[in-house]
Amino acid sequence: MSNGTFSLLEAVNLALHRAMAEDENVIVLGEDVGVNGGVFRATLGLRDSFGFKRVIDSPLAETMLGGLVVGMAAQGLKPVVEIQFMGFIYATMEHLVSHASRMRNRTRGRITCPMVLRTPMGAGIRAPEHHSESTEALFAHIPGLRVLVPSSPARAYGLLLAAIDDPDPVLFLEPTRLYRMNPQPLVDDGKRLPLDSCFTLREGSDITLVSWGASIVETLQAASALAEQGVSAEVIDVASIKPLDLDTLEASVRKTGRCVIVHEAPRTCGVGAEIAASLYERVLLELQAPILRVTAPDIPPPLYRLESLYIPGVEDILHACDSTLNFA
Amino acid sequence: MKYFKLPDLGEGLQEAEIVEWHVRAGDAVKADQLLVSVETAKALVDIPAPYDGVVAKTYGAPGDILHVGEPLLGYEGEADAGTVVGRLEGGGASQEDRFFVGAAPSTREHMAVRATPAVRQLARQLGVDVNALSGSAKDGLISRGDVENAAQQARERFGGDRLRGVRRSMALNMARSHAEVVPVTIYGDADLHRWGQARDPLIRLAKALAAACAVEPVLNSAFDGKSLSIKQHQHLDLGIAVDTPDGLFVPVLRNVGQRDAADLKAGVTRLRADVQARSIPPQEMMGATLTLSNFGTLFGRYANPVVVPPQVAILAAGVIRDEPVALNGAVVVHPLLPLSLTFDHRVVTGGEAARFFKALVEALEQP
């Protein structure tokens, strides 16, 4: 057991080491994941520990990776494939949508697909084009998939282990901006966190703030600012984008009567829309104000000079909270 | 280890021979400090350190040829940027990460009141606290009925009978008038000594009002406070306040100016009879352009009668009584009729009202 502080990235690495040690069927593959340990070093040390048969440097072909893991998983392996950036995930989509998500269903359970696809997502690292994507909504729409977004080292560790255990395909989207931020103490005890669940990061009574991924940072900062104004905010990390834990969200908004959703992804048909619509169905009668969404506009992520305009900031969140709190 | 590679030496030169090292492994160097001298085909070149650091290793001995881009020197420390694009911010406070799986304890324990936005609005209007209610419908949903019942119960704690019919209308109309109208009342007396035998003051008052309207028509108009518009009436339709056991009725005597006294008298008689019999049609009580309250049939002198919008004036007549008056230096006793004219000062000026009143009294004082 290893103790000490770990960043989110290091927590991912820790979880991969543990998963591979516990189950010889776990295979890690992707571009640059073996010798180089991954471009972000998420797979550092795995090849030395588990060998070249289980930690595979693949040719440069995302479609190939998407299809390959379907075949591997059908054979009872548990492939954990890294797609280097979410901007390159689209080449795998046909296999995720047409095969991975459907294999169990179309064979009535005879063939299944216990795979995990890990990829860095989101903006905020001043990267070149196509390295700042937040398109989780595309995958949230696909039946048969699970989509997870951890926002802290502890949750990355516990959720990745759970994802690898899960007998169905899971997308594990790692917020790049959080990779090295806010390291925290972490015990490598192999404890899984539950799937399909939100996490309440801050208990409060006046307003519910809902977010996931890197935006959790700004959301927590906004909650602190609100506390100084005497407003008690409850912060919920959605974490499981699909399926959504609407029960937790519902209970919180029922308690506070007010809700602001924050996500980095563009507004239209973002996951915030699904959460808002579902909450309206369940808690219209308890709402004191409309549910607001603080999001990026419907634009591709700008190149890095204007990147900060794209990402919802603390002031943007506070502005929305203000409208909500002062509504009628 | 972080490599410093042989930089571009300019002029298309691709290689250099190491001549002399000025630092060695273990040395701490500062930016721009001289590291090594190399010789190109053209010249002897000194190469400075690109930044501060500690030398981990040098590459090449004097006499060795190095090409542009080859490692020249290694700095100690983490060379791994840990990314191939962009810049990852590191650090941040090593925080505790406390979180609940799913809902927080207070959320789990919370019991909420369920009511639609429309019902909440009704509660606000009726002054009912929706959080204090419990719902009668399924799932504890609070209904319109629940809110209305609560309001009713609040009323019933007051007790008493609810106003109905004419009394209810009076309460509403008077409150409305009070809220809108800006009333001014002028008091005056008409000296009726020239009247001779007693005559029905009501008809004389009606005719006198018609005469006054001819002088100052503005007091016979309709006014809309919201749009600030005024409509001048062409006829005087006089509302006559009638007191009954059921309350105040105000039937309307139409077109007073064009009718003679006998006709008017017949009209009044008929109206009175209908009111007593409670058979007066509602139209007969609508459309008064000006109102007369002859409370002089009962008791009292002067009053501040209430202008009822959209009318802009009302005249009240008290009890005719004998009073000593000064006439040509002597004191005589004459029958005086006390009069009170209230006008809406949003529409009518004091001058207009005074002239109206004067004309009214002059008409009345005729034999």
Next chain:
Amino acid sequence: MPHKVALPYTRYLSPDGQLLGDLPAWADDFNLLTRLYRQMVLTRLFDQKAVALQRTGRIGTYAPTLGQEAIGVAIGSLMRPEDVLVPYYRDTAVQLMRGVRMEEILLYWGGDERGSDFADPAVAEDFPICVPIATQALHACGVASAFKIRGEHRVVVTTCGDGATSKGDFLEALNVAGTWQLPVVFVVNNNQWAISVPRRIQCGAPTLAQKAIGAGFHGEQVDGNDMLAVYDRVQAALERARHGKGPVLLECLSYRLGDHTTADDATRYRAADEVKQAWLEEPVKRLQRFMVGQGVWDGNREQALMVECQALVQRAVDNFEAAGTQAPESVLDYVYAQWPAALAEQREVFLERLARRAGGADHE
């Protein structure tokens, strides 16, 4: 000028069943040949029955195998039970040979997912048919990777048509198979047509087999309508792959005698003469003529075979008809290992909807 590459091409029988040279050693096993012939006949009868069922509305769109029976029967008979088949959608022949039941094939094309839940343990790991073109080639590489990682001497056979070889998935599959030396045999059923697009405008290379060269492994062509040739070359390919010599790309030249699917009408884009000519080279007659020529087949045996096969096909149709329809809730039951609690409300709403449609019948 097309780039010429020397690739092997194998044929033992002429179109009318005459031996062209020396037979391979195994081919004097006439019991084997009879079994292969019987299976081709059964496949063809079943295939025709499937088309008839579609025409009468008892199954949906179906992709017939007419004229390409030799390829599938050869593959299916040579693969071992522990090998895995990753087919495309025109693989009735190989699926039947492997152990998929006729009624399962009818169920699948008849709109019932149970058709992909193969009952026979011999095909427990075989993939269901694949619609998105060429994507199965990558799945096959994944399966082969698993074999290699675990050190198992098992082979994956994956099939596709000539059109599929144009797709990125196919090329990426060849690439990774060649890079990792995977135990996979790529069988290309080059039946000359990708719906209405003829082979000559599908790819500029003179052979499809030579794509293997670009991926670093062995490719060859074979007359796909010559059962002896196909059997021989498939056997060689499987041996190669099984013994760690890497992948093989086997291009089987055949002709699609039927329409692309029952929804297609090939007379729109093909000349009748060409089809007529192709019938002269079809595989069933060819093997029959050879066997008759060798004195091991005759009209009586043919007659008996037809009766037997027809009975088998009819029994399968009866089983298919008797299978009924799945319970409506089954659309929810296999999406996840367990329907997530977080989606419980959706399940309730769906069941209520079922109840309403059934006129208020009881539901869970």
